[in-house]
Amino acid sequence: MPEETETVQIDGWHSDPAESPDTLDRGVGITRRPARWSVGSLRLSSLAGLYVLIALLVLFTLSDERFAAPQNYRVILASQAIAGILTLGLVVSLISGVFDVSIAATMALSISLVGWLQAEMGFHPLVAVVLTLLAGATVGALNAVSVTVLRVEPIIATLGSSAILAAVAYWIAEGQTFIDGISPGFISFGQSQFLSIPLPVYYLAAIALLLWFAIEHTPWGRYLRAIGANAEASRLAGIRVVRVQWSALIVSGLLASLAGIVLTMQLGAASFGAGDPYLLPAFAAAFLGSTQVQPGRFNVFGTLIALYLLATAVKGLQLRYPDLPWIADLIQGVTLIASVAIAAYAGRRRAEKG
Amino acid sequence: MSTSTYEPDGGSVRRGSSDEDPSALRLEGVGKSFSGTPVLSDVSLNVRQGEVHALIGQNGSGKSTLIKILSGFHHPDPGSRATVLDVALELGDPGSAHQRGIRFVHQDLGLVGRLSSLENFALGIGYPTGALSRIRWRQHRQIVRDGVRRLGHEFDLAVPVERLAPVERTALAIARALHGADNLSLLVLDEPTATMPRADVERLHHLVRRVSGEGIGVLYVSHHLDEIMSLADRVTVLRDGRKVDTAEIQTVTKENLITMMTGSTVNKDRTAAAGTTTAGVVLEVRDLSFGSSGPISFDVRGGEILGIAGITGSGRERLCRTVYGGSDYDGTVLIEGTPLKRRNTQHAVTSGVGFVSATRLDDGVVAEMSVRENLMLGDIRSVARFGVVRRSRESAECADLFRDLKVKASGPEAPLASLSGGNQQKVVIGRWLRRRPRVLLLDEPTQGVDVAAKADIHRLVDDAATTGVAVVVAGSDEEELVRLCDRILVMRDGVVARQFARGEITASELAFECLADDKSDQKEDEHA
Numbered sequence: 001m002p003e004e005t006e007t008v009q010i011d012g013w014h015s016d017p018a019e020s021p022d023t024l025d026r027g028v029g030i031t032r033r034p035a036r037w038s039v040g041s042l043r044l045s046s047l048a049g050l051y052v053l054i055a056l057l058v059l060f061t062l063s064d065e066r067f068a069a070p071q072n073y074r075v076i077l078a079s080q081a082i083a084g085i086l087t088l089g090l091v092v093s094l095i096s097g098v099f100d101v102s103i104a105a106t107m108a109l110s111i112s113l114v115g116w117l118q119a120e121m122g123f124h125p126l127v128a129v130v131l132t133l134l135a136g137a138t139v140g141a142l143n144a145v146s147v148t149v150l151r152v153e154p155i156i157a158t159l160g161s162s163a164i165l166a167a168v169a170y171w172i173a174e175g176q177t178f179i180d181g182i183s184p185g186f187i188s189f190g191q192s193q194f195l196s197i198p199l200p201v202y203y204l205a206a207i208a209l210l211l212w213f214a215i216e217h218t219p220w221g222r223y224l225r226a227i228g229a230n231a232e233a234s235r236l237a238g239i240r241v242v243r244v245q246w247s248a249l250i251v252s253g254l255l256a257s258l259a260g261i262v263l264t265m266q267l268g269a270a271s272f273g274a275g276d277p278y279l280l281p282a283f284a285a286a287f288l289g290s291t292q293v294q295p296g297r298f299n300v301f302g303t304l305i306a307l308y309l310l311a312t313a314v315k316g317l318q319l320r321y322p323d324l325p326w327i328a329d330l331i332q333g334v335t336l337i338a339s340v341a342i343a344a345y346a347g348r349r350r351a352e353k354g
Numbered sequence: 355m356s357t358s359t360y361e362p363d364g365g366s367v368r369r370g371s372s373d374e375d376p377s378a379l380r381l382e383g384v385g386k387s388f389s390g391t392p393v394l395s396d397v398s399l400n401v402r403q404g405e406v407h408a409l410i411g412q413n414g415s416g417k418s419t420l421i422k423i424l425s426g427f428h429h430p431d432p433g434s435r436a437t438v439l440d441v442a443l444e445l446g447d448p449g450s451a452h453q454r455g456i457r458f459v460h461q462d463l464g465l466v467g468r469l470s471s472l473e474n475f476a477l478g479i480g481y482p483t484g485a486l487s488r489i490r491w492r493q494h495r496q497i498v499r500d501g502v503r504r505l506g507h508e509f510d511l512a513v514p515v516e517r518l519a520p521v522e523r524t525a526l527a528i529a530r531a532l533h534g535a536d537n538l539s540l541l542v543l544d545e546p547t548a549t550m551p552r553a554d555v556e557r558l559h560h561l562v563r564r565v566s567g568e569g570i571g572v573l574y575v576s577h578h579l580d581e582i583m584s585l586a587d588r589v590t591v592l593r594d595g596r597k598v599d600t601a602e603i604q605t606v607t608k609e610n611l612i613t614m615m616t617g618s619t620v621n622k623d624r625t626a627a628a629g630t631t632t633a634g635v636v637l638e639v640r641d642l643s644f645g646s647s648g649p650i651s652f653d654v655r656g657g658e659i660l661g662i663a664g665i666t667g668s669g670r671e672r673l674c675r676t677v678y679g680g681s682d683y684d685g686t687v688l689i690e691g692t693p694l695k696r697r698n699t700q701h702a703v704t705s706g707v708g709f710v711s712a713t714r715l716d717d718g719v720v721a722e723m724s725v726r727e728n729l730m731l732g733d734i735r736s737v738a739r740f741g742v743v744r745r746s747r748e749s750a751e752c753a754d755l756f757r758d759l760k761v762k763a764s765g766p767e768a769p770l771a772s773l774s775g776g777n778q779q780k781v782v783i784g785r786w787l788r789r790r791p792r793v794l795l796l797d798e799p800t801q802g803v804d805v806a807a808k809a810d811i812h813r814l815v816d817d818a819a820t821t822g823v824a825v826v827v828a829g830s831d832e833e834e835l836v837r838l839c840d841r842i843l844v845m846r847d848g849v850v851a852r853q854f855a856r857g858e859i860t861a862s863e864l865a866f867e868c869l870a871d872d873k874s875d876q877k878e879d880e881h882a
Contacts, residue, residue, distance in 0.1 A: 217743050219734040225723065226731055232717035236680060237732030237785065238703030296722070 049292045049302070053309040060316035067319050074198055080311045081200035082263045087282040087289075087303055088204075088211050089255025094286055095215065095298045096248035097228035098147055098154035103256040103282060105165035106139045107275030110260030112173040115270020119181030128186075129261055136257020139165065140250035147249065148242045169272040178270040190265025200262050204304075207255065212300040224248060225297070284332040285310055288339040295346055310335060376440040378403045378540045378571025379424075379456070384434040384445070386419055394419050394430075394595045401540060401571040403439075406562060408582040408603075409575045411592035412615055412865060417575055420592070421544055425458050426451050438539050455539035457531040459546065463523055467516035472498055474515055475530050501529035505561045521554035525561055532565070540571045547578060559585045577665050579608045579869055591615055612869055616862040635690075636824035637677075637707075637793045642685035644676045645669070647848030649685060654793070654824040659815065661839030662828035665868050669848040671712070674795040674828045678702050678709035689793060703732065708786030710779070712798035718782050719770050726752040726766040728781050733789055751788070759784040760810050776800075776807020783814050794818055798829045812838055832861040832868070844868055 060067040086103055093100035110132045117128035139161065146157035192199050215221035223244045226234040235241045259278070264270045288310065289303030290296065314328045321327060379401040386394040394416040401407040411417045422428045424436075426448030436443040444450035465474045472491075475498045481489040482497070498511055507525040515523050524546055532538060543562070547555050555578075562585060566572045576582055582589055583603060591598040591614040598614045634655045641649040647669030654660045664670030676683045679694060679702045687694045695701040702709070711718040719728050729752050730737070737748040752766040759780045763773050770778060779799065786794055796815065800808045815838060819825050827838055835842050836859065844852040844867045852867055859867070 217745075218741055219738050219743060222727065222730070222734045222743065226720050226727070229722040230717070230720040233720050234731065236678075236699055236709060236711060236717055238700055239732050240700055 046293055046295050047305075049288065049305045049309050053305060053312060056309070056312050056316060060312065060319075064316065064319055067316055070196075072315070072319075074193075074196075076308070076311050076315055077201045078198035078266065080307055081198070081204040082259050082266065083278055083281050083285070083311070084204040084304060084307050085200075085207055085255055085262060086259035086278050087285045087307055088207055088300060089252040089259070090282050090286050091289070091298045091300065091303050092211065092215070092224065092255075093154075093248050093252040094290075095221075095228050096224040096245060097231060098245055098248055100140075100143065100158045100249060100252045101155060101279070102139065102143060102158035102162040102165060103252060103259075104275050104277075104279035105162035105169070106136055106253050106256035107260035107263070107278060108169040108272045109139065109165045109172075110136055110257040111264050111270050111275055112169040112272040114261050114264050115178030115182060115272075116172050118183060118186065119178040119270070122181075125183045125186035132261055133254060133257050136253045136255075136260075137250050138253070139257070140253025141246065143253065144246040144249040148245055173270070173272045177272075179268070182264070182268065182270065187265055187268045190262055191268065198266075200266060203258075203262060207258075208300050208304060215300060220244070220247065280329070280332045280336070281307075281310065284336040284339070287343065288335050291339055291342050291346065296343065306339075375403055377401060377437070378405075378439065379443075379573070380437045381420075381424075382435045384420065384423060384436070385431040386416075386423060386428060386434075387431055392595055394423075397592070397595075397597045399590055399597070399600070401573055402587075403539075403571055404566050404569045405587040406566050406572045406574055406585055408586035408589040409573055409592070410577070410579070410582060410589060410611065410615060415592040415615070416595040417592050418544075419595075421458075421542060421575065424451060424456065424542065455535050455537040456542065457535060457538065457540070458542045458544065459524070459527045459531050461545040463527040465515050465523055465527060468514050470513060471502075471509070471511040471515055471518070471526050474526060475501070475533070477530075479530065479533060497533070498526075498529070501533050502526060504532075504564070505529055506564055507561070519554060520550045521557045521561070524550070524558055528561065528565070538568075538570050540573060541565055542573045542575070544575045545577065546574075547576060547581060555581060577667075577869065579611055582611070583608055593617060608870075612866045615869070616865050637826070638686075638688040638691075639677060640686040640688070642673075642676065642683055642687065643848075644672060644681065644683040645848075647672065647845075648683075650845075650848075650850055652843060652850065654826060656792070656822045656824050657819050658841065659819045659825040659827060659839045661835035661842035662826060662845060663830075663832060663835050663842055663864055663868050664845030666830065668845040668868070670828050670830075670845045671797070673845070674709060674797040674826060675711065677826070678707060678795055680709065680711075703789075706790075706792035707795065708789065708791040708793070709795045710782050710786065710797060710799055712801060714775070714778055714782065719778055721769075721771040723770060724767050725756065725761065725763060725770055725773070725781055728770050729755055729766070729785050729788065731785060733785075736789075755784050755788055759814065762807075774804065774807065776803035776811070779803055779811060780807065780814070783811065787814065787818055791818075791823055793824045794826070796825065796827045796829075798831075799827060800831065800834060801829070808834075832864040836861045836864055846870075 062068075066072065086107060090100060090103055113135055114128050114132040117123045117131060118125055121128075123131070143154075143158055143161055146152045146161065147154050150157070152160075189199060194202065215224065223234070223239050226237075226239060227241050227244050231241050260275055263274055267274065285307040286298060286303055288306035290298045292302035292305050293299050294302060310332065314331055317324075317327050317331070377400050379399070381397060381399040384394060384397045384399075385392060397416070397420060399407075399409075399420075409417050409420070419428060423430045423434070423445055426446055429446035434445055436445050438454040438456065441454065443454050443456075464477070466477065469477075472495060476494065482493045484490050495511060499508075502508065502511075502522075502525050505525045505528060507522060509518060509522050515526065518526070528541070528543075531541065547558060550558065559581070562572055562574065574582070574586060586603050588600055588602055589606065589611065590600040591611060593615060601610075634657075635653045636656045637654040639650060639652050641651055643649050650669070650673070652660070662670050662673055672681065675681055677687050679687075679697050679699045682697045689705045689707060692705065694705055694707070699709075715721060720731060723731075726749065730748060734743060734748075737744050737751060749766070756763075756766045761773070761777050761780050761784075763777060770781065773781070783794075783796070783799070794815075799815065800811050803811065812834070815825055815827065827835060829835060840856050842854045842859065842864065843850045844854070844864070846868070854864070854867075
């Protein structure tokens, strides 16, 4: 190969085969001409969401001074950090083909639990957090029992557990919001800033990097994808399908639980009903995210782009049309259906191009 | 010698009508070519009223094409003519076949297992309804009950049909086909007993005779020659798209029919025994039974390629998957003397067993993933260190494999779905070869694969055996088995009926053996 070509390692970011058709007969790496600007390098199809996000940010910032306030950016970043933690857990379960719709209810349970353990039981905040995370993992394990032992369809199993969890959350909190007795130290972990960015954003960044690595660079991630695409072929190829499904649901429960804890830190109060509104945005972001970065696959960075794109659109429109409170629901509902339809269409086109 | 297998059916009254009556179906000069290649040439056929007319031939002989022309699925070549009761039938037009009173019951019966007989009966026909489209259940129940009674059956019409006996399901499908046809001329039954237990077959024959007893012509497609000998009035044999002959059943023996189907005769004096040594045995199967098959026992030595032949329904089609642990069984499977855990594919894999499924897209590959990911499926840990996949190592291994396997694709990153069937199959086989298995189980390895890829796959299998792998190839492609295998077992009715060593048998003889029945073998054994 000529001297001036450079070899770029294939990794999760660049594994879209449609993007690099000429590079494949070498197998070991992608060979590229020396960096030269072209429209193709913008990856318009797989990063469209990122460009729309930038365009929206510019548009809203220029046209609305309330949007342009630094405090507004912090609110978007911080509130989406919690949605992001929840959504990334959902992404893990979606990759493995088990739809976990109990994430919002798990979040509600965690809010109740972390508040109750501190306010009523007088536990140290750290102990309360650890116990709450354990509870989240247990929820995931119980969902896994329904799916792999009782053989209930995942969406039904987790829909059922949602209702049970909501009941438990209400029962623990006795219908109240815990405000007194929640440690100020605990709250500071949700409300403080570092470099004028709220701490929860760093939590999201850490979890995103960790999950990205686990999904793209460990055998576990590969098994998740294989099982999600064809569980029976995976089983016959020697993958322990049940074990991987368990791990996916436990990770999903754990992250939902963490999202609940961080939300409690941020609000300074444990209001168990605060988790419910996060369900639809999580699904909308996960499915829209599956059309981005690695089209056709649920993936971490696509999900983050989708999450902030939706949040920016919702926030900008809410500021512009304050008397239309339903606008968020409308955008998220339309996005969910449209992104699944786009993914299905793109999948068919890939199959036809074959 | 085998005329003894023909037992005249004294019980039923045959109403075979004379040649003067108009035929239930008369085909003349029917042909069909696909893109210039003839698959059916100049076939003429005459089904009399009230007769059971068997249509037989090997896979690819053209019988399913003929049925599809009759049902209107395919248009025949120009010059093909057909009449029903002396009235012209428009071939290739489903409406015309229906209007002329021709009805079809296909092998799958077209029933929905979870629905009841009453509901299944209404599929496609509809319910009798009253005011406000209310279903007249009582009237409907009466219609269905009368329909199955006419065929000599009586069973609970309200239970899901998956809980009925196979013959009852067939009766329901036939009753539905016959319903509402007042000018019924011909019933076409396509492989009705392919998946039916032996005990039910006799009941089905009784049912078929009732239909023909009403003066309806029955065209009966089957692989089972015993059935045809006891049921049919006449038989038409197709081979390579042409009609060999139509014969009165009394005038032929089963051996005649096999000879007509395969175009060869078999030297029956051959002693079928080989491979009695157990040195270097890698795979031992002991008293394996599953479903209605078994007990089956055999050994495979390292470096040996064992073929499993047999028609669909003989147990051959489930053997490899069962040995692998993909479905439950009784008995023991040992790898180098260590028993495998039952119904545990992971244990099979870790014990060095690989399995290539016949249903590649369902459970062989992950079509959404790349060639590389499919090659590494299930064994990605081998290129990981400290829990991290080493991409460079993985890519290098896949690039080598990709080349060795001669996969025709843009590269290891190509989506698997973009590959032809043959190349997908190379990837599946390559996945196992990479893991250096001790046993490789291949189920129909070249089904739906083009000629070039087939040769590549055969080379891969040969190479694997050369390196000491014990290989089992199960399949319906007799030429492939004869070419590849050191030893071939013939399965019939769920057990191993015969065994041949390499060179002892030709492909058409093997086809003959698959179709032959045990009774005649036993007779020979007694003679011997």
